[in-house]
Amino acid sequence: MARIVMKFGGTSVADLDRIRNVASRVKREVEAGNEVAVVVSAMAGVTNQLVKWCQDLSPLHDAREYDVVVATGEQVTIGLLAIALQTMGIDARSWQGWQVPIVTDGAHGKARVESIDGSLLVERMRQGQVPVIAGFQGVEKERNRITTLGRGGSDLSAVAIAAAVRADRCDIYTDVDGIYTTDPRIVPRARKLDRISYEEMLELASVGAKVLQTRSVELAMKQRVRVQVLSSFEDKPGSLVVDEDEIVEQPIVSGIAYSRDDAKLTLRRVPDRPGIAAAVFGAMAKANVNVDMIVQNLGADGTTDMTFTVGKADLARAQAALDEAKGELGFETVVADPDVAKISVVGVGMRSHAGVANTMFKALAEKGINIQVISTSEIKVSVLVGAEYTELAVRALHSAYGLDGPAA
Ligand code: ADP
Ligand code: ASP
Ligand code: MG
Numbered sequence: 001m002a003r004i005v006m007k008f009g010g011t012s013v014a015d016l017d018r019i020r021n022v023a024s025r026v027k028r029e030v031e032a033g034n035e036v037a038v039v040v041s042a043m044a045g046v047t048n049q050l051v052k053w054c055q056d057l058s059p060l061h062d063a064r065e066y067d068v069v070v071a072t073g074e075q076v077t078i079g080l081l082a083i084a085l086q087t088m089g090i091d092a093r094s095w096q097g098w099q100v101p102i103v104t105d106g107a108h109g110k111a112r113v114e115s116i117d118g119s120l121l122v123e124r125m126r127q128g129q130v131p132v133i134a135g136f137q138g139v140e141k142e143r144n145r146i147t148t149l150g151r152g153g154s155d156l157s158a159v160a161i162a163a164a165v166r167a168d169r170c171d172i173y174t175d176v177d178g179i180y181t182t183d184p185r186i187v188p189r190a191r192k193l194d195r196i197s198y199e200e201m202l203e204l205a206s207v208g209a210k211v212l213q214t215r216s217v218e219l220a221m222k223q224r225v226r227v228q229v230l231s232s233f234e235d236k237p238g239s240l241v242v243d244e245d246e247i248v249e250q251p252i253v254s255g256i257a258y259s260r261d262d263a264k265l266t267l268r269r270v271p272d273r274p275g276i277a278a279a280v281f282g283a284m285a286k287a288n289v290n291v292d293m294i295v296q297n298l299g300a301d302g303t304t305d306m307t308f309t310v311g312k313a314d315l316a317r318a319q320a321a322l323d324e325a326k327g328e329l330g331f332e333t334v335v336a337d338p339d340v341a342k343i344s345v346v347g348v349g350m351r352s353h354a355g356v357a358n359t360m361f362k363a364l365a366e367k368g369i370n371i372q373v374i375s376t377s378e379i380k381v382s383v384l385v386g387a388e389y390t391e392l393a394v395r396a397l398h399s400a401y402g403l404d405g406p407a408a
Contacts (some may be wrong), residue, residue, distance in 0.1 A: 004171060016047055016206070037132075037167070074136050094129040097139055102137065150215070151213075162225045170220070175233070177234055180193065180211075193249050208258050229241075230370060252348050252352070254349075258393070267280065272304045276306075277306070290310065290314065292310070340384050341390040350379050366396070
């Protein structure tokens with residue numbers, strides 16, 4: 001007997017037939033004698049619609065009310081799945097985030113999990129009941145309000161619950177049958193990885209491979225949760241996220257990721273003096289905007305241009321904060337460009353091999369793709385390019401690093 005957390009994403013619960021399919025999978029695990037807790041996302045497309053409604057009413061909407069709206073998608077699917085399970089003779093009960101409770105901080109829209117009391121869930125599982133828990137949702141205690149964990153946050157809910165109930169496994173069921181060398185929807189010759197290290201998955205997720213949400217991988221690594229990604233639709237072995245030393249042969253580059261979720265901001269003619277970067281990024285931090293890539297040119301006439309990227313969802317807030325601080329910062333203009341994509345190559349082998357970045361720059365040059373910004377870390381190189389080059393760049397790099405599998 002094992003204790004398992006099973007998580008199903010939006011496409012896996014997109015309609016009633018799919019919810020029935022999820023229920024049969026859960027039933028199978030229960031009938032095999034396992035203790036099971038289930039975490040579900042909202043039906044495919046629902047969260048996007050809810051986010052859009054908030055955006056359309058006001059791009060600078062109140063984050064507390066945004067959470068009230070976007071957390072509703074998961075309430076529907078937990079109730080429906082509980083009904084589907086009961087109809088199949090399985091004892092099941094729905095749980096919203098606040099009922100568990102999943103306690104978070106007050107950073108609405110991207111709250112961090114602070115604690116989960118798993119004792120009630122464990123008690124129910126021991127009695128043979130299946131808790132069906134809303135992903136994505138939490139509650140902050142100071143004002144007792146609903147929070148959400150950031151887009152894709154149901155993965156984090158699942159891992160955090162797996163840690164809290166000390167599950168033997170956290171199975172993430174989705175619309176692909178595992179973790180690939182890159183998004184298989186863009187590169188049909190992408191190869192499935194039987195295993196990937198926490199470090200590499202974390203890096204891939206953080207630069208856009210949305211198959212697992214970044215913070216879910218971070219938490220799994222910290223809490224040693226055994227995460228497996230597998231298909232909701234096919235019975236096939238999936239991909240395991242494991243420690244680096246459990247992988248026998250490490251390729252130099254193990255994956256390529258892309259993100260269209262960033263926007264580029266350029267401040268023209270910023271005074272070139274000490275403290276200016278602190279002032280610019282201080283203003284961003286105050287507005288709760290995360291900054292990713294940064295470049296600053298060498299100043300010529302006492303001024304300089306400064307370019308950086310922020311999440312597209314934060315663009316309006318970033319621009320408002322810059323406008324407000326314009327007098328203090330003294331720049332001439334700010335130019336926003338949302339039509340960019342960040343392409344990244346990731347691999348632990350980069351620690352010991354030179355030339356990885358150069359292979360990337362050459363492959364992009366051969367396709368005539370201009371690089372706007374570059375950033376690197378120990379196991380990653382990222383470049384910012386025009387959004388229209390996303391697919392071309394990912395395919396070119398996938399081939400350049402020898403990752404292509406046999407033609408489909
Ligand atoms: P869910 O709704 O189940 O959470 P997501 O859409 O969040 O599913 O994540 C699954 C998607 O992630 C896949 O459909 C695929 O297009 C995308 N993806 C991006 N990079 C990868 C990768 N390296 N391996 C597998 N899937 C990937
Ligand atoms: N429904 C939420 C989203 O679309 C959470 C999730 O699917 O993981 O972001
Ligand atoms: Mg997801």
